[in-house]
Amino acid sequence: MINITINGKALQVEPGTTILDAAKMVNVKIPTLCYNPDLSPWASCGICIVRMAGSPKMVRACITACENNMNIITHDPEIISVRRTVLELILSNHPDDCLQCPRNQSCELQQIASEFGLREAPFKKVKSSIPIDDSNPAIVLCPEKCIRCGRCVKVCQDVQNVWALEFLGRGIKGKIASAADAPLGESPCIKCGQCAAHCPVGAIYERDDTIKVWNALQNTELHSVVQIAPAVRVALAEEFGLEPGTVFTKKIYAALRRLGFKTVFDTNFSADLTIMEEGSELVKRLTEKGSAIPLITSCCPAWVDYMEKYYSDMIPNFSTAKSPQQMMGAMIKAYWAAKAGVDPGKVYSVSVMPCTAKKWETRRNDDMKSAGHGYDVDIVITTRELARMIKQAGIEILKLDDEEADSPLGPYTGAGTIFGVTGGVMEAAVRSAYYLVTKKELSDINFKPARGLEGVKEGEVDFGNGLKIKIAVAHQMGNIAAVLDKVRAARDAGKEPPYHFVEVMACRGGCIAGGGQPYGATDEIRKQRACGIYADDEKSQYRCSHLNPCINQVYQEFLGEPGGHKAHKLLHTKYVERPLYIK
Numbered sequence: 001m002i003n004i005t006i007n008g009k010a011l012q013v014e015p016g017t018t019i020l021d022a023a024k025m026v027n028v029k030i031p032t033l034c035y036n037p038d039l040s041p042w043a044s045c046g047i048c049i050v051r052m053a054g055s056p057k058m059v060r061a062c063i064t065a066c067e068n069n070m071n072i073i074t075h076d077p078e079i080i081s082v083r084r085t086v087l088e089l090i091l092s093n094h095p096d097d098c099l100q101c102p103r104n105q106s107c108e109l110q111q112i113a114s115e116f117g118l119r120e121a122p123f124k125k126v127k128s129s130i131p132i133d134d135s136n137p138a139i140v141l142c143p144e145k146c147i148r149c150g151r152c153v154k155v156c157q158d159v160q161n162v163w164a165l166e167f168l169g170r171g172i173k174g175k176i177a178s179a180a181d182a183p184l185g186e187s188p189c190i191k192c193g194q195c196a197a198h199c200p201v202g203a204i205y206e207r208d209d210t211i212k213v214w215n216a217l218q219n220t221e222l223h224s225v226v227q228i229a230p231a232v233r234v235a236l237a238e239e240f241g242l243e244p245g246t247v248f249t250k251k252i253y254a255a256l257r258r259l260g261f262k263t264v265f266d267t268n269f270s271a272d273l274t275i276m277e278e279g280s281e282l283v284k285r286l287t288e289k290g291s292a293i294p295l296i297t298s299c300c301p302a303w304v305d306y307m308e309k310y311y312s313d314m315i316p317n318f319s320t321a322k323s324p325q326q327m328m329g330a331m332i333k334a335y336w337a338a339k340a341g342v343d344p345g346k347v348y349s350v351s352v353m354p355c356t357a358k359k360w361e362t363r364r365n366d367d368m369k370s371a372g373h374g375y376d377v378d379i380v381i382t383t384r385e386l387a388r389m390i391k392q393a394g395i396e397i398l399k400l401d402d403e404e405a406d407s408p409l410g411p412y413t414g415a416g417t418i419f420g421v422t423g424g425v426m427e428a429a430v431r432s433a434y435y436l437v438t439k440k441e442l443s444d445i446n447f448k449p450a451r452g453l454e455g456v457k458e459g460e461v462d463f464g465n466g467l468k469i470k471i472a473v474a475h476q477m478g479n480i481a482a483v484l485d486k487v488r489a490a491r492d493a494g495k496e497p498p499y500h501f502v503e504v505m506a507c508r509g510g511c512i513a514g515g516g517q518p519y520g521a522t523d524e525i526r527k528q529r530a531c532g533i534y535a536d537d538e539k540s541q542y543r544c545s546h547l548n549p550c551i552n553q554v555y556q557e558f559l560g561e562p563g564g565h566k567a568h569k570l571l572h573t574k575y576v577e578r579p580l581y582i583k
Contacts (some may be wrong), residue, residue, distance in 0.1 A: 002068040018141030019061035034149035092123035101202040105534035108200035135185030138356040146203040152195035160477040186582040192302035193356030193515015217260035222348040229512035230420030231354040234532035238518040239387035245532030250402035268412030270328035271419040275545035278321040279433040280562035292316040294499040301361035302506035314575035320572040330570040344373040347472040354514035368574040382516025408550040414537030420512035422475035423450030426503040455479035
């Protein structure tokens with residue numbers, strides 16, 4: 001430990017601790033714009049400057065490591081003046097359209113400017129004339145709002161390993177744009193939305209489809225149906241002042257009905273359905289010679305896009321099971337509509353997701369029209385978009401009485417809930433695959449090796465009779481290569497695969513920190529949201545997908561058996577190699 005002093009307060013810190021992190025230990029907030037705890041600091045914005053006592057030199061707190069006997073001053077009149085000037089310079093080429101900005105009241109620049117009480121504009125405005133890029137089906141790029149903090153580039157390149165965004169030009173002509181300055185929709189972008197989630201301002205944001213939903217809700221000829229994803233239930237509450245991880249699912253159901261939805265379902269149900277299909281697929285591959293092993297999960301659309309672009313040689317290993325969203329969309333129009341006596345051609349199917357890539361997934365290929373009545377899911381809105389709709393409607397969601405989802409596509413098990421967190425798909429699959437193989441229930445269904453925020457997790461499940469299943473869980477796209485390169489190497493060398501089953505999620509922590517979730521996710525918030533997911537699992541009446549009575553009802557009444565002809569037509573898909581750049 002080394003001894004330092006911050007604003008007269010003595011403390012000890014570990015060697016390598018930055019001044020920024022040390023200041024937090026004594027409850028001193030140093031303002032930042034380019035810094036984000038998910039990213040390696042690189043001191044772009046210059047707002048976090050501090051000085052040493054007795055020295056005129058200022059250093060940037062986010063990258064400066066503490067040294068023994070440092071006497072640090074984080075705030076004095078000169079430091080405040082310099083920070084104010086930096087902010088004024090940033091604002092000199094930033095639009096003054098806060099009321100029209102999608103980040104209004106959640107903008108980090110707006111918040112800091114308010115804290116500094118900026119009331120005048122001492123510098124001449126020099127705004128960018130680069131037009132909005134809305135070529136991407138999920139993400140909109142608004143260059144005139146960019147403050148060149150670099151967070152989007154760093155998360156796209158260093159964290160996600162996608163390289164769809166980069167720095168172009170220098171000086172006043174410098175900008176952040178899609179790779180090769182192509183339209184974002186023609187770039188390697190996988191629509192994960194982590195650029196938007198990490199942008200401090202309104203320079204990158206999700207495509208807003210709320211107007212389309214409002215129009216559908218007001219159309220009396222349509223029957224509007226909605227589904228909500230597992231991760232939505234542990235994040236939406238943050239938009240209404242509650243702690244991350246707060247589960248108030250039944251109030252969400254109530255709010256959705258107040259918005260005008262006639263039927264409310266839960267994607268957790270179709271997560272259970274996914275497990276029945278994917279679990280059966282795993283058992284089949286393990287027992288049939290010549291099957292592609294490992295089986296790789298296909299629930300995450302950003303990962304599907306990445307795989308088709310970067311790992312197309314792995315297509316034979318990919319599960320053909322659709323994501324829970326798409327399975328639900330197919331079941332609503334092919335099964336529920338007939339059961340409920342509703343014209344499926346009049347059903348307007350809305351999905352509330354934590355993920356921006358889900359907007360793209362609905363149109364991924366013609367398999368997404370499997371029910372035969374247009375696209376199975378008509379529109380997707382994110383958790384953030386749903387929060388805005390609830391606020392626009394003046395619904396005081398916290399005061400609503402609890403309500404239940406509609407049957408039979410609403411009731412779910414704990415296994416369906418844990419789909420929202422990294423390792424959850426794997427854990428849910430293990431719970432049911434064990435039963436499908438052994439016809440026995442696991443003595444302990446809490447599969448701990450799949451849990452936590454470690455980038456790559458490995459484990460083994462003993463199915464008995466010498467059958468041991470090796471699993472791997474990877475989340476955050478930059479961690480995927482560590483797993484799949486092992487699989488490739490073993491395959492190319494003609495050796496046994498290192499794993500039998502692999503789960504991949506594009507975003508760190510899984511869907512709980514997807515690109516459409518409330519802003520500001522950190523590992524601490526991810527842990528809180530994950531705790532909410534596991535708590536919902538623990539209190540569920542049934543915790544294994546194969547025990548869901550409504551799942552069994554759907555197979556008996558309509559689908560037949562997992563992996564059967566009808567199930568394959570409605571609930572499975574195919575993949576193709578995609579180019580990195582669309583010409």
